[in-house]
Amino acid sequence: MKNILRTLGLLVVAATLALAAGIDGTWKAEFTTPDGTQRNNTYTFKADGEKLTGKIASQMGEAEIKNGTVKGDDVNFEVTRKFQDQEFTMKYAGKLSGDELKLTVSFNENSFPIVAKRQ
Numbered sequence: 001m002k003n004i005l006r007t008l009g010l011l012v013v014a015a016t017l018a019l020a021a022g023i024d025g026t027w028k029a030e031f032t033t034p035d036g037t038q039r040n041n042t043y044t045f046k047a048d049g050e051k052l053t054g055k056i057a058s059q060m061g062e063a064e065i066k067n068g069t070v071k072g073d074d075v076n077f078e079v080t081r082k083f084q085d086q087e088f089t090m091k092y093a094g095k096l097s098g099d100e101l102k103l104t105v106s107f108n109e110n111s112f113p114i115v116a117k118r119q
Contacts, residue, residue, distance in 0.1 A: 023047050023070055023096055029103075029116035043101075043116055052077055075101065 027043040045054040045065070052068030056079050068077035073096045080089045094103035099118035104111055 023052065023075065023101070026119040027101055027116040028119055029114045031112070031114040034110050034112050041114070041116070042119075070096070073097065075103070 023045045024047055025045065027045065029039075029041045029043070031039055031041075033039055039058060042057045043054060043065075044057075045052060045068075047070045050069050050071050052065065052070045052075065054065045054068070054077075056063050056065065060081055060083070063079045063081055065077045065079060069075070074094075075096050076091075076093045078089050078091050080087055082088075088107055090105055090107040092103045092105055094101060101116040101118075103114050103116065105114060
């Protein structure tokens with residue numbers, strides 16, 4: 001009986017840690033783009049299994065996250081933006097570690113790192 005209770009207790013702890021380490025919620029990042037522009041982004045994420053959805057809000061407005069995945073601590077998603085009548089897709093790839101999300105943002109020939117913090 002003690003072994004069963006101990007096993008159940010460990011399962012509850014493991015489930016709690018898994019939920020606490022998830023990506024769901026609001027994240028904020030302050031960063032400098034390759035052209036020297038200071039930016040602030042707010043990400044709202046929702047994971048359903050390995051599928052990642054949500055939105056990004058910034059000085060450029062809001063955009064939906066597309067093609068998002070979360071596999072373990074690997075996070076990938078895309079955001080399509082419009083600037084001066086041209087659409088471009090920004091690709092995000094990175095690692096989730098507790099309350100920190102380290103991403104590399106790529107678009108056209110450019111890429112740069114950002115770090116988002118859980119709010």
